[in-house]
Each structure stands twice: as structure tokens, then as C-alpha cells.
Amino acid sequence: MKAKVSRWGNSLAVRLPAEVVRDLGLREGQVLELSAKDATIQMTSPSVRRRRVNGIPVYSLDELVAEARRLGPGHEPEMVNWGPDRGSEIIDDEYSRGEITLDDLLHGRASQSR
Numbered sequence: 001m002k003a004k005v006s007r008w009g010n011s012l013a014v015r016l017p018a019e020v021v022r023d024l025g026l027r028e029g030q031v032l033e034l035s036a037k038d039a040t041i042q043m044t045s046p047s048v049r050r051r052r053v054n055g056i057p058v059y060s061l062d063e064l065v066a067e068a069r070r071l072g073p074g075h076e077p078e079m080v081n082w083g084p085d086r087g088s089e090i091i092d093d094e095y096s097r098g099e100i101t102l103d104d105l106l107h108g109r110a111s112q113s114r
Contacts, residue, residue, distance in 0.1 A: 065106065073103040 003014045016026070024045060026032075033044040051058045059067075068075075079098065094100040100110050 068102065069106065073101055076102050 001017060001020070003017065005012050005014055007013075020026075026045065030045065035042050035044075094110055095102075095105065104110050
């Protein structure tokens with residue numbers, strides 16, 4: 001695949017074909033790492049370099065909360081029925097009783113009565 005170098009102000013720019021943008025999941029305004037060596041230019045998305053454990057990407061809590069907010073309450077995971085409680089693992093709070101949602105917790109709408 002070829003790309004043309006064009007002037008952009010006092011700099012030069014390369015327009016990325018839509019196919020590349022789509023395949024890599026790039027977004028306007030996203031910051032890429034750029035390196036040049038032996039007549040080769042390499043652009044790397046920081047998300048590509050994400051730390052992995054057993055091949056699974058590791059996300060920060062901030063990233064997970066931001067994604068939950070982006071998706072909205074319609075994408076909240078279903079409650080899991082783990083069977084009957086057996087002892088000290090019993091949690092009796094508004095969330096476990098289904099009285100509030102993750103969105104309520106994230107936006108401070110949980111009741112303060114305890």
C-alpha cells in the first residue's frame with residue numbers, strides 16, 4: 001500500500017488510508033509513537049504496546065471506568081447467580097440486592113443510609 005507525503009503548514013504529513021485507520025482502530029486526535037530507522041518509518045499506537053498477562057491486555061481502573069461510562073447503563077453486565085450463599089461471603093448491600101446499578105455507584109446516586 002502506498003501513501004503520499006503532502007505539505008501541512010511547515011511540516012509534511014502522510015494521509016492514512018481509511019482501510020488502515022479502520023483495521024487499526026485509530027481515532028482522530030489519537031497520539032501515535034513515531035520512530036525512524038534504516039529508511040523505515042514506524043508508527044505505533046500506545047494501545048498496541050499495552051502490557052499483557054498470558055496474552056490478555058491489562059487495563060487500568062481509569063480505563064475500565066471510562067469505557068463503562070462511554071457504553072452507558074444499557075451495557076451493564078447481568079447479575080450472575082452463583083447459587084445459594086454459604087457463609088461469610090454474604091454481601092448485603094444495595095447493589096447486591098439489585099436496588100442500584102453500576103451507573104448509580106459511578107455517579108454517586110447510591111443512598112447514604114447504612
